Amino acid sequence: MISKLKFQLTDFIKELDPRALLLFYVLFIAIVLIQNPLKQKIIVGVFTLIFLLMLFSGYPLSQYIKRLLAIYPMIFFVTIMLPLTDTSNTGEIFISILGTKIYKTGLDSFIILNIKMLFIFALSLLITKICGTFRLLKSLESLNFPVWIISILLYMRHLFYLLSSEQSRIQTAFHARYRYLPIIKRINVLRGISIVFLTRTIERSDRIYTAMLSKGFSGKIPNTIKTNWRISDTLFSCGFVLYFWVILYAY
Amino acid sequence: MHTENIKNAITCKNVSYAYPDGTPALNDINIKIQNGEKVAVIGPNGAGKSTLLLLLNGIKHGSGTIKIFNYNLEEKSFRNIITLVGLVFQNPDDQLFCPRIYDDVAFGPLNLRLPESEIDKRVTEALEDVGLEGYEQRSSLHLSYGERKLAAIASILSLKPQLIAMDDPTSNLDPLHRRKIIRWLQQSVLTCVVTSHDLDMIVETCQSVFLLNRGQIVAYGLVEDVLRDKKLLEANDLELPLKWQI
Numbered sequence: 001m002i003s004k005l006k007f008q009l010t011d012f013i014k015e016l017d018p019r020a021l022l023l024f025y026v027l028f029i030a031i032v033l034i035q036n037p038l039k040q041k042i043i044v045g046v047f048t049l050i051f052l053l054m055l056f057s058g059y060p061l062s063q064y065i066k067r068l069l070a071i072y073p074m075i076f077f078v079t080i081m082l083p084l085t086d087t088s089n090t091g092e093i094f095i096s097i098l099g100t101k102i103y104k105t106g107l108d109s110f111i112i113l114n115i116k117m118l119f120i121f122a123l124s125l126l127i128t129k130i131c132g133t134f135r136l137l138k139s140l141e142s143l144n145f146p147v148w149i150i151s152i153l154l155y156m157r158h159l160f161y162l163l164s165s166e167q168s169r170i171q172t173a174f175h176a177r178y179r180y181l182p183i184i185k186r187i188n189v190l191r192g193i194s195i196v197f198l199t200r201t202i203e204r205s206d207r208i209y210t211a212m213l214s215k216g217f218s219g220k221i222p223n224t225i226k227t228n229w230r231i232s233d234t235l236f237s238c239g240f241v242l243y244f245w246v247i248l249y250a251y
Numbered sequence: 252m253h254t255e256n257i258k259n260a261i262t263c264k265n266v267s268y269a270y271p272d273g274t275p276a277l278n279d280i281n282i283k284i285q286n287g288e289k290v291a292v293i294g295p296n297g298a299g300k301s302t303l304l305l306l307l308n309g310i311k312h313g314s315g316t317i318k319i320f321n322y323n324l325e326e327k328s329f330r331n332i333i334t335l336v337g338l339v340f341q342n343p344d345d346q347l348f349c350p351r352i353y354d355d356v357a358f359g360p361l362n363l364r365l366p367e368s369e370i371d372k373r374v375t376e377a378l379e380d381v382g383l384e385g386y387e388q389r390s391s392l393h394l395s396y397g398e399r400k401l402a403a404i405a406s407i408l409s410l411k412p413q414l415i416a417m418d419d420p421t422s423n424l425d426p427l428h429r430r431k432i433i434r435w436l437q438q439s440v441l442t443c444v445v446t447s448h449d450l451d452m453i454v455e456t457c458q459s460v461f462l463l464n465r466g467q468i469v470a471y472g473l474v475e476d477v478l479r480d481k482k483l484l485e486a487n488d489l490e491l492p493l494k495w496q497i
Binding site for chain 2: 158212
């Protein structure tokens with residue numbers, strides 16, 4: 001019975017109109033970004049929501065965790081200087097390591113920003129997994145987003161897919177040939193490979209554009225996916241608005 | 252567009268092309284290809300074969316005159332050119348960029364703003380033509396390389412071109428898909444211009460052949476004559492088709 005319920009919930013989530021998910025996404029980001037400080041009840045509420053959606057999205061949790069772990073170093077390095085700054089000018093030092101002062105307010109900001117960005121990335125990952133990039137872009141089209149932006153996003157998505165295959169091939173070749181070189185030589189080889197990769201990116205993007213022209217591209221990448229707003233989408237939209245109201249104001 | 256009564260599908264007069272950095276790619280090309288003919292363009296790497304195809308499709312512009320079914324390419328709008336000449340690229344991944352095969356094959360007709368019923372019909376016919384019926388809802392990312400090549404051909408066929416240009420259609424294909432493409436070329440009534448290093452495929456599918464080297468036409472004639480000339484082929488860094496080497 002639990003499996004049956006899980007399947008039903010998974011089907012429900014997968015069949016949601018991308019516009020409902022986009023609305024949810026925008027509201028979610030607004031709430032997460034605006035909240036300062038990020039209260040514990042909001043962290044717990046948001047985490048529970050994302051966890052449940054991931055659980056019933058039809059994809060293994062491990063896949064999400066792997067992707068988030070891959071993204072996290074970027075978040076970390078972008079925010080790494082925050083603990084070294086006294087963001088509220090209180091002068092309160094959390095700890096001093098070898099003369100380097102780590103400020104309490106800076107550290108708090110670092111932790112909060114990391115949590116917020118992780119939440120946003122987790123939800124972004126979830127939404128693209130649930131409805132797919134093309135359905136999402138189709139929903140932007142139905143929301144009257146400029147056609148040229150959607151065409152560029154679709155084009156970039158395809159280019160990114162091709163380049164990531166290219167990058168993994170280069171990486172495999174690099175490991176096969178240069179793994180045992182001293183680190184300085186490996187860095188030199190990597191530098192050369194990066195230049196080659198950049199050149200190939202430009203060539204590839206030009207070829208894709210030429211191919212699009214050969215098929216009659218006129219500024220818009222037509223998308224025949226149909227989106228349909230149903231009662232379940234209204235229920236979902238009302239549901240998440242109520243949920244956010246509860247975690248923000250109910251107690 | 253009725254082209255049945257037009258004798259020459261392609262007429263190139265004094266066509267030359269140089270890359271933006273000034274490197275000459277094609278020099279004084281003069282070609283006549285008859286309506287319904289299947290012609291191969293062969294040559295070593297860097298001869299200018301792919302560049303010639305891009306000129307035929309109107310994507311690149313050089314000097315000289317190119318006429319496709321008596322239409323001067325320069326005078327035609329790009330939209331009209333794609334209904335005359337369909338170009339299938341060597342790498343199908345460059346040409347398949349939509350979520351589903353249906354979208355990729357419908358891409359051309361959608362850009363021509365055809366009615367939905369006509370688009371559906373063209374997609375179905377194009378996929379049947381290449382043996383990919385039932386593949387409409389599949390993603391091109393989940394197809395094998397050979398299937399993607401066939402899907403790329405279908406995406407051009409849906410435009411109903413009068414002439415189809417294919418850049419190395421059998422490269423990197425397994426024997427099964429190579430055979431499918433050969434069979435398609437044999438059965439097609441369209442005028443076809445094919446560039447390839449697969450000389451055995453050319454023997455089976457084409458009537459005449461142009462030999463291109465360093466941007467110039469070195470030889471032209473029937474497949475039987477040109478591809479049996481061992482000295483000519485070796486002088487241009489090629490060799491006899493395998494079936495004639497034994």
